[in-house]
Amino acid sequence: MLKASIRKYQNRAIETTQVIMELIELAKKINEAEKRGESTGLTPDELAFYDALAENESAREVMGDEILMQIARDLTAAIKNNISVDWAIRESVQAKMKMTIKRLLKKYGYPPDKTPQAVDIVMEQTKLMCQNEICNNDML
Template sequence: MDVFAAAGLQKPDISLLSDEFLAEVRELPQRNLAVELLRKLLNDEVKARTKRNVVQGRAFSELLEATIRRYRNRAIETAQVIEELIALAKEMREAQRRGEELGLSEEEIAFYDALESNDSAVAVLGDETLRTIARELSDTVRRNATIDWTVKAAAAGSFGEAQAPEAEAWVAPNGRVSPAPGLFVAQVVGESMNQRIPNGAFCVFRAPVEGSRTGRVLLVQHRAISDPETGGSYTVKLYERVSPDAVLLKPQTDVDGYEPIEIQASADDLRVIAELVEVLGVLS
């Protein structure tokens, strides 16, 4: 159901969300419809904002979820949840103006918010230094535009369809990798490769994989893979061709319980996604 049409209202752009529109919502006679209208509007904005500014997106997502949860658990009345959602909408609107007030672009404010979320960084460095760092990070990413420095999810272990990678945040390169097409950053989780990749480390991968694959750490997909850590069809392992028709995906770990994954693989069954280029480390 189109809740905006049902309420007789045009869906607004939240960046232009006016006090007049919010007043109209507040006065709707269908109170439950007003709640649903605000929830949908704010939820759509949270999704869009998370793509631009992870810290802001997550913060507003938590506030929205907490408010709706209390409403559905009957901890607050309909009139109160409407007021709280309207207040959240205004807070989102004001958050869009922070960059202008701080003299930062949209990309720079995303870095600034990430830095500011670390209390010790604020205390030690101060606001002006954080702004300078945010500008420098944004400039670094802009100059290295051929690398997708957004963080994606991967596993050692694995990730399957239920854990499809999504952009989560930005990381700055260590400087050992030259910008090139096909590079991306993924966070690798699990202990099965901990001699090469610490659990939770961010790594640079390159796709496609060219030349011999044996002896290289690869991100691969196969429908027969059920990795013991996360059970998906993707995994990060040391690749070894043991026969023309068989591949061994070997863990490199000091933790007991991890066995090589042997696959009777044809070209159609096994998909090599990317190769490990550099371990950036676990970022705090």
């Protein structure tokens, strides 16, 4: 959203006031996300994994929020324990991480037909977290 607004401004497609309005809207969304995390008792990392798992509506309906939150907590702990500096380029480390994710999902009864998609989403979320320097500071 921010990149798109800046691009529009640079291309003279929108005025400064509109950019400011979009920045205010972005700030509101960020605040809402922080409050949501506080209300659930999940850390930002856990909330990111919860959102990735809860993206599947049928899994959310079948399992419920409490189980998905517990999976998110366990995933965060497992990923922090298995992450390494070069995990994103080493296939063996990625394979181990995928197996850990699959085991956790199976342990909690995540719908098997949705597991491959969930694993992919969780792996992508892990990559995003590492890009935001979480792997370099908090996870290692």
